[in-house]
Amino acid sequence: MSGALRAGAVLGLAAWLAACGDKPDAAAAAAPKVDTAFLAEQDAWRAQRREDLLRPDGWTSLVGLHWLQLKAHYVGSGERIGNGVRFAFGPPKMGMVSRDEAGRYWFTPETGLVLTANGEPLKGRIALHSDHEPEPTVIGFDDGQGQMSLLQRGDRHALRIKHADAPTRLKFAGLEYWPADPSWRIEGRFVANPVGKTLPIGDIVGTQSESPNPGAVEFERDGQTWRLQALGEPGRELFFVFADGTSGHGSYAAGRFLEAAWPGADGKVVLDFNRAYNPPCVFTLFATCPLPPAENRIALPITAGEKNYAAPVH
Numbered sequence: 001m002s003g004a005l006r007a008g009a010v011l012g013l014a015a016w017l018a019a020c021g022d023k024p025d026a027a028a029a030a031a032p033k034v035d036t037a038f039l040a041e042q043d044a045w046r047a048q049r050r051e052d053l054l055r056p057d058g059w060t061s062l063v064g065l066h067w068l069q070l071k072a073h074y075v076g077s078g079e080r081i082g083n084g085v086r087f088a089f090g091p092p093k094m095g096m097v098s099r100d101e102a103g104r105y106w107f108t109p110e111t112g113l114v115l116t117a118n119g120e121p122l123k124g125r126i127a128l129h130s131d132h133e134p135e136p137t138v139i140g141f142d143d144g145q146g147q148m149s150l151l152q153r154g155d156r157h158a159l160r161i162k163h164a165d166a167p168t169r170l171k172f173a174g175l176e177y178w179p180a181d182p183s184w185r186i187e188g189r190f191v192a193n194p195v196g197k198t199l200p201i202g203d204i205v206g207t208q209s210e211s212p213n214p215g216a217v218e219f220e221r222d223g224q225t226w227r228l229q230a231l232g233e234p235g236r237e238l239f240f241v242f243a244d245g246t247s248g249h250g251s252y253a254a255g256r257f258l259e260a261a262w263p264g265a266d267g268k269v270v271l272d273f274n275r276a277y278n279p280p281c282v283f284t285l286f287a288t289c290p291l292p293p294a295e296n297r298i299a300l301p302i303t304a305g306e307k308n309y310a311a312p313v314h
Contacts, residue, residue, distance in 0.1 A: 013145060035182055042180040042274055049277060049306075050175060054165035057147055058174055063088045063118075064161035065151075065286040068314040072098040075148070075159065076110070089163040091142045094148075097128065097159065105130070105157065107139060107149055116140035130157065155163060156208040160286065168284050173311035175312075177274075178250075184304035188219035190263035191227075199229055199242075201290045203240065204254070204281050211290075217260070217269045221300055228271075229295045230260075238269065243280075243292040245301030252282045252308045255292040264305055276305030 009213030053060050067086040074084035075163040087094070095109040105128040109115050117124040118138055122281045139148040145164040150157060187195045192215040199213035211231045217238070230238040243255040256276045263269045270289075280287035 021097060035038065038182050038185075039180055044189075045275055046175070046258075053175075053283070054169060054172060057162050057286065058169070059280040060169040060283050061162040061164060061166045062160065062168070062280070062284040062286040063163045063166045064159070065161045065288070066161070068097065068099070068159065072096055085159060087161050089161070089165065090146050090148075092272065094141060094295075097121040097170065101158075107137075110270065113141075114143075116144070122268045151288065153203065153205060154209065156207070166284075171311070176307040176310065178303050178305060178307065180274050181304055184302070185269050186219045186221065188217040188269045188271050188275070190230075190267045190269050191216045191218055199231065199293055199295070201231070201293060204287070204289045206268070207288070215263075216295075217271060219271055223299070226298055226300055228298070229293060232262070233265075234260065234262065240271075240296065241290050241292045242276075244297075244301060245299050249301075250303070250307055251276075252278050254279065254281065254289070255296075256305065258305075273302050273304040276302065278306050278309060 040181055045134050054057055055061070064087055066087075069084075074081050074093070075087060076084065076092050077087045077090045079086075079159065080215050081093070085097070085203040090108065091113055093110045094113065094115070096110070098104065098106050106125055107128050109122055110123045116121035116139070117126050118135075119140070122139065126137065128139075128150045129135055130150040132152045136149055140146065141148065142163070147160075148163040149160050151160050169227055186244055193213055197213045198210035200208050201211045202208045212233050213229055213231060214233065216227050216229045217240075218225055221225075228240050232238045238260045240258040240260070241255055242258065244251070247253055247255055257279055258271065258276045260271055281289040
């Protein structure tokens with residue numbers, strides 16, 4: 001190689017190396033800045049979400065939902081429970097659940113069993129208050145590992161059973177999310193409804209009830225205005241049950257939930273769809289989840305928040 005060609009090659013190589021050396025700096029400058037505080041908040045929320053699901057009495061601990069049809073049912077896990085309700089866990093004979101002429105429910109424990117009622121030793125017959133009453137009754141068994149409580153859905157009642165050894169809890173498959181995205185934290189406008197307005201909400205077991213519907217939240221996304229009806233009462237968070245363009249296509253087909261702070265005096269509401277989450281029915285067959293009303297079924301694909309649960313429920 002001649003001196004001139006060698007010099008040209010060296011200069012060319014130097015120029016190429018210089019250009020390569022500049023590229024990472026340019027790419028770094030052009031890359032979007034990561035809001036570390038935002039990501040930390042989302043990580044903390046997701047960790048708390050998982051912790052709540054996996055509590056010994058969390059949603060993954062459900063092992064039974066037994067509808068009460070007779071005036072009296074014997075309850076327990078034994079094979080020979082006459083006109084009874086058989087549990088997946090617990091003592092073979094736990095006691096009797098009965099309904100009096102006034103429609104009130106009672107629980108009479110089996111003699112000699114160690115049970116609790118709302119954390120206190122249970123020593124005899126006790127009223128069973130449902131989840132629609134101010135202080136629901138929770139009967140504890142198996143040294144606190146199991147719980148029995150009374151649900152009311154419309155004019156029907158059922159026993160809900162939880163146990164720390166539920167297969168859905170012990171074999172929990174984990175949660176999947178779309179990547180946290182600040183653009184899905186959207187400031188919306190609260191549009192108040194007339195005081196006292198309610199919205200009919202159906203659930204997965206076929207019951208429909210009227211829920212307080214204080215207003216709707218309007219927000220902008222992709223050049224359009226969208227609206228979600230809110231449930232809740234003053235002094236509490238707004239609650240949304242919604243379906244979107246990802247329902248059945250990445251997220252749970254029956255919809256998701258979202259919570260937001262009650263609007264301030266300026267009427268603004270922040271909808272952080274990164275915190276949209278699955279209803280309990282995605283994890284268990286024994287929940288009675290509300291379904292999105294027609295008003296909250298929107299075409300917008302909300303690619304944020306919790307994805308569909310991967311593992312089959314039991």
